[in-house]
């Protein structure tokens with residue numbers, strides 16, 4: 178897999194004002210659930226988003242497809258899910274180098290579910306591995322499962338969460354998308370593991386993407402709302418993770434009220450500063466581990482890099 182570098186999630190709240198086309202970002206990640214057409218529509222992509230998405234793909238060839246609610250881990254036949262009918266053709270249209278999905282249950286009303294973590298059990302490893310393996314086959318590129326933040330765990334677990342993920346990718350032949358802030362959120366709220374113990378239990382050679390984000394406290398619970406700067410424990414763990422694995426991209430997630438009505442509205446000026454600051458910090462960590470010319474936007478011929486300068490912010 179060709180390493181891309183540092184990316185930013187392209188979601189409607191940020192896309193309205195963040196200068197994606199002027200910023201030196203190595204990849205953009207599109208939330209498929211925000212652009213796909215309903216299952217009873219003849220379209221794959223919503224017609225009113227098509228021109229925007231095609232322009233994004235044309236201007237930025239490294240678009241990463243990301244799925245939250247494909248229902249591939251639900252109980253409907255896989256061939257009838259949004260994952261197969263919408264996410265696979267959309268990811269192929271984008272030329273996505275891999276596709277990530279969440280380990281959520283889901284059904285036809287996918288946009289109403291957040292967060293519905295799967296049961297961390299041996300029985301579910303066997304059931305889900307079969308579906309994940311088939312989905313990856315249809316996709317034609319690596320399928321990476323993202324560890325979820327959740328606020329109520331699914332009952333009936335007989336495996337620790339990272340052991341479940343390790344067993345799933347081993348049996349399915351699929352890959353990992355590590356969301357460091359999701360691990361941090363669950364560690365803060367439940368205390369069942371730490372960032373380090375979680376990563377130590379995983380086959381890190383299967384990591385193809387990493388998410389970083391921030392969150393907020395509300396009602397005595399720490400929420401993965403993507404509405405603040407990336408916290409220090411996540412930054413500290415990112416360098417360790419990059420040293421022990423070789424992901425294709427580290428992607429920053431930033432959202433406001435689309436994620437929760439209890440959080441703040443994003444401010445185009447202040448939040449552009451927040452985003453650029455976190456992207457730059459992520460790029461500095463990436464460059465420290467992999468070298469100054471290891472990202473898509475910095476991997477230039479030697480003569481060109483003399484002009485551009487190493488370690489230019491993403």
Ligand SMILES: [Fe+2]
Nearest residue numbers: 323356388430
């Ligand atoms: Fe994430």
